[in-house]
Amino acid sequence: xxxxxxxxxxxxxxxxxxxxxxxxxxxxxxxxxxxxxxxxxxxxxxxxxxxxxxxxxxxxxxxxxxxxxxxxxxxxxxxxxxxxxxxxxxxxxxxxxxxxxxxxxxxxxxxx
Amino acid sequence: xxxxxxxxxxxxxxxxxxxxxxxxxxxxxxxxxxxxxxxxxxxxxxxxxxxxxxxxxxxxxxxxxxxxxxxxxxxxxxxxxxxxxxxxxxxxxxxxxxxxxxxxxxxxxxxxx
Numbered sequence: 001x002x003x004x005x006x007x008x009x010x011x012x013x014x015x016x017x018x019x020x021x022x023x024x025x026x027x028x029x030x031x032x033x034x035x036x037x038x039x040x041x042x043x044x045x046x047x048x049x050x051x052x053x054x055x056x057x058x059x060x061x062x063x064x065x066x067x068x069x070x071x072x073x074x075x076x077x078x079x080x081x082x083x084x085x086x087x088x089x090x091x092x093x094x095x096x097x098x099x100x101x102x103x104x105x106x107x108x109x110x111x112x
Numbered sequence: 113x114x115x116x117x118x119x120x121x122x123x124x125x126x127x128x129x130x131x132x133x134x135x136x137x138x139x140x141x142x143x144x145x146x147x148x149x150x151x152x153x154x155x156x157x158x159x160x161x162x163x164x165x166x167x168x169x170x171x172x173x174x175x176x177x178x179x180x181x182x183x184x185x186x187x188x189x190x191x192x193x194x195x196x197x198x199x200x201x202x203x204x205x206x207x208x209x210x211x212x213x214x215x216x217x218x219x220x221x222x223x224x225x
Contacts, residue, residue: 034213043116043204043216044155089154093214099145099170100214102154 004092006103013110019077021106023090026071030092034100035064035075038087047088048075080110114139114209116217124223125195132191133220135205140185143208146178149219150201158203161188195224 006023013019023033032051036044050057050064050073057064063076077084090103115138125131135144144161159167159180167180182188192199202219209215 032212036216041218043206043218046213046215049213099157099160104154 004090004101004103006090006106008106009104010107011109013080013108015080015082015110015112017080017110019080019084019108019110020074021088021090021108022072022074023092023103024070024072025092025101027092027094027101028071029094030101031095032093033064033066033073034091034093035062036089036091036102038089038105044089077108080108082110082112084108085110114141114207114215116205116207116215118205118217118220120220121218122221122223124225126225127196129195130191130193131195131222132189133203133205135188135190135217137186137207139209141207141209142185143214144182144188145206145208145214146180146188146190147204147206147216148201149204155204158190161190192222195222197224200224 004025034049035047037047038044048059048062050066052068055066061078066073088106091100093100117136119134146158147155148158149155157170158173159169161167161180161182163182163185177193179191200223202221204219205217206214
């Protein structure tokens with residue numbers, strides 16, 4: 001199976017709160033898991049990525065948590081800001097250079 | 113990361129016509145990809161553009177409808193042929209940089225009347 005399932009479809013968070021977006025995959029050959037942030041009128045921008053040999057990766061307010069046994073990974077946005085309001089996509093890829101499989105996307109709204 | 117420029121950024125076209133979208137990268141990249149993103153939806157891979165060989169198309173996409181060229185390591189074009197309203201979408205060019213991360217251009221917003 002090549003699917004990556006993402007939830008929730010939409011998320012509303014108050015400023016300063018934590019935003020959590022979850023993804024699950026089935027293909028155990030996936031070995032690279034990026035998250036993309038997309039603003040209206042723009043292409044997806046790489047936010048943060050993780051490989052399955054670590055359980056967590058943090059860059060500023062953004063953290064990926066990875067659970068290899070459960071085949072799940074999640075994006076946590078700490079101290080969420082209105083400027084974080086965007087659509088977020090998780091993705092997964094097998095051997096280097098091969099196609100990315102994207103989740104369905106989460107529209108995040110951070111209220112001031 | 114690579115700077116990826118797409119042209120045109122948007123266009124409105126008549127049914128039955130064709131449009132060629134250009135993707136220019138500021139450095140040589142191994143892999144170039146073309147995606148389609150319908151409004152409010154996720155990204156769907158159309159094809160992988162291989163330098164010096166035929167593009168590799170995903171299921172549901174054919175060369176006659178979406179011919180692709182990749183004349184060198186910094187440039188590719190995607191043509192959307194014989195367009196119909198169903199082809200109204202955002203078309204995105206993407207590259208794999210340093211064999212790892214994949215980066216996207218800002219896309220071409222295409223409307224078919």
